[in-house]
Amino acid sequence: MEEYKSLKITSDSGGVYNLILNRPATLNALSPDFFVEFPKALSHLDENPNVSVIVLSGKGDHFCAGIDINSLKTISSSTAASDDRGRAAERLRRHVLFMQEAITSVEKCRKPVIASIHGACIGGGIDLITACDIRFSTDSAFFSVKEVDLAIVADLGTLQRLPFIVGYANAMELALTARRFSASEAKHLGLVSKVFASKSAMDQAVLAFAQGLAAKSPLAVTGTKAVLLKSRDMTLERALDYVATWNSGAVISDDLNEAILAHSQKRKPVFAKL
Structure with missing residues (x-):
């Protein structure tokens, strides 16, 4: 199985494979490597006949702390490389589309992708989970559509997908305020389907749930x-x-x-x- 810098893939019984964000030292922030590797990993899992269900999770204490500062630096440098604002804007647009495609690869994957969330799920983490098919979390997990506090508009899918999940008014309020909200509120809004008392309890329940899906046609x-x-x-x-x-x-x-x-x-x- 291919090795990745930002990800790890493991398998459980019954056709369930785990796709793990594997940069715990950075709270699994989404790095430039991630945006290259993530769609490749999903494509490989999608094409593998032994894979029936994919569980997306984060290694360490948090699911995902958002986009890595190095990714933001890459975006910034792409616009600073030219005095021509039009060409700089076109480079930036292509880079954003490239990152969007990485997140959208979750939806393009034929197999169900389940998000298993613990700790922080912020910014780019919300982009990821809203592209997933089903979401579970621990009761200590917390969420934030953080981009407006960084003086940017969320552009990797949250503003397009979140309204379908939690409703337009709720999505607008969460995106404009960038406030932190709890797993309990996420459950109330419909962002997550179930909340568990501990990560171990969630891991066991998610595996059983995924194996149940994998047993179906x-x-x-x-x-x-x-x-x-x-x-x-x-x-x-x-x-x-x-x-x-x-x-x-x-x-x-x-x-x-x-x-x-x-x-x-x-x-x-x-x-x-x-």
Whole structure:
């Protein structure tokens, strides 16, 4: 398995793989290396037939403290390299799009990605988790859409994804104030699905949850993720037509036959890898 500077990949039983932010000394701040390595790692996991579910977590005491200062320096230097403001702006735009693509790779991954959050989840950490499919946290975790306090507009996906998760008004308030909010409030807002008393309790529960997903039809799981994400940007009529077209090509499968047979035989279905 490929080695990364900013990440670590481990595997658990039942098709569950862990993608770990692996810079604990910097509170897993998102470095220039991260933006190169993260989409590559997700692509490799997506293409691996042994991978059914991916759990995204952070090593050390915190999930993610936001973007690393070196990333900000890279952005700053890209604009300072030219006296031409137009060309400097174009370089900056390309760099931001490059970083956006790294975060969006979570949604482009066919497999479900579960965020397992403890400690700080700030700035770029919010960008990451809002791109994930499901989010869990410890009760001591805390969150902040921090960018406005750094005199910048959050530009890696939080402002686009958070309103779909917590509602427009809540997203506006959190983004404008940059205030810190608790795991309990995150649960109330719908940002996280469940809150656990300790990291060990969360790790056990997330693994069991992920293994449960991994045991389901991979065609149904990946299809459900794809349809939900696509439907977010469609009218109801177009979204219904899209899922009808999707199922017309995918519903008649060996997975469907196995699910029906297993139900009639009162056993757990066994599906082929994707």
